Amino acid sequence: MAGRGRRTDRQHPGHARPSRDPRHRPHHLQRPELPRRGPPARRARPVTADGLAPSAVLPDPRVQQVIDRLTDQAGARDADVMKRAYAAVADWSEPPSPEQAAELCEEAALPVDPQVGTYLYQMVRALRPSLVVEFGTSFGISTLYIATALRDNGTGRVIGSEFQPGKAQKALGHLTEAGVDHVAEIRVGDARTELNELPGPIDLLLLDGWKELYLPVLRQLEPHLRAGALVVSDNLPMLPTEFLAHVRGPGYVSQELALGEGIEVSVRLSS
Numbered sequence: 001m002a003g004r005g006r007r008t009d010r011q012h013p014g015h016a017r018p019s020r021d022p023r024h025r026p027h028h029l030q031r032p033e034l035p036r037r038g039p040p041a042r043r044a045r046p047v048t049a050d051g052l053a054p055s056a057v058l059p060d061p062r063v064q065q066v067i068d069r070l071t072d073q074a075g076a077r078d079a080d081v082m083k084r085a086y087a088a089v090a091d092w093s094e095p096p097s098p099e100q101a102a103e104l105c106e107e108a109a110l111p112v113d114p115q116v117g118t119y120l121y122q123m124v125r126a127l128r129p130s131l132v133v134e135f136g137t138s139f140g141i142s143t144l145y146i147a148t149a150l151r152d153n154g155t156g157r158v159i160g161s162e163f164q165p166g167k168a169q170k171a172l173g174h175l176t177e178a179g180v181d182h183v184a185e186i187r188v189g190d191a192r193t194e195l196n197e198l199p200g201p202i203d204l205l206l207l208d209g210w211k212e213l214y215l216p217v218l219r220q221l222e223p224h225l226r227a228g229a230l231v232v233s234d235n236l237p238m239l240p241t242e243f244l245a246h247v248r249g250p251g252y253v254s255q256e257l258a259l260g261e262g263i264e265v266s267v268r269l270s271s
């Protein structure tokens with residue numbers, strides 16, 4: 001967590017009076033994120049009475065092992081990283097920009113809940129998308145679920161996006177370790193520019209970057225969404241009202257699903 005992005009009164013003399021109002025933080029650094037996003041503790045996998053393997057295990061132990069390890073590591077580390085991030089911005093006079101927030105969270109994986117990951121695997125297997133796009137890749141845990149399903153389908157590719165080059169590098173390493181990197185591409189930089197050029201229509205879009213950017217990113221990608229495209233938006237409790245109003249308005253059929261801490265699942269009605 002380098003100090004490059006840290007704002008001080010000297011850098012911004014016009015903002016000499018720090019605000020401690022938590023509402024001045026963007027959604028991704030609001031304190032309520034801690035318990036909600038929190039350590040994505042791995043759920044104990046239920047074992048059925050007849051000893052059958054639990055159904056929410058991917059049909060590839062190599063991938064599952066990588067996902068389990070990363071999910072456990074996130075559970076052990078993320079809360080501390082986020083606490084340090086909150087402490088670092090506590091006396092900032094302005095909320096961190098999305099880039100600064102990404103830098104502050106560089107060591108946090110913040111992965112999707114295993115239920116959400118399993119749902120993504122299911123949807124990709126069921127819909128057989130040609131192109132999946134992901135806003136917010138981080139260490140690549142959601143990408144692992146998606147890429148594994150694409151690999152198992154034998155068709156399609158996923159394009160992820162990540163601000164932090166170090167995180168994108170880690171994500172690529174994890175995809176390679178799991179043996180599914182050949183169906184994945186991670187674009188490094190701001191999704192709002194990096195996802196401008198796409199090789200075809202989007203069949204499935206995962207929104208899992210900073211929450212206040214969901215609406216601008218979605219609006220930007222809307223011309224690329226094919227009719228019937230699925231938009232999966234993680235972290236329902238943190239989603240801005242304007243975003244929910246948009247996907248619950250004309251042009252979509254949308255509802256929440258009680259997976260993880262809640263997701264919004266929207267189908268685009270026309271392209």
Ligand SMILES: C[S@@+](CC[C@H](N)C(=O)[O-])C[C@H]1O[C@@H](n2cnc3c(N)ncnc32)[C@H](O)[C@@H]1O
Pocket residue numbers: 098102105109110111112135136137138139140141142143161162163164167189190191192208209210213
């Ligand atoms: C919640 S994490 C993503 C977790 C990931 N989907 C997973 O399940 O492993 C959000 C990530 O989005 C990245 N991010 C936020 N805004 C972004 C933007 N505008 N462009 C690219 N990446 C962004 C952050 O750096 C952070 O790593």
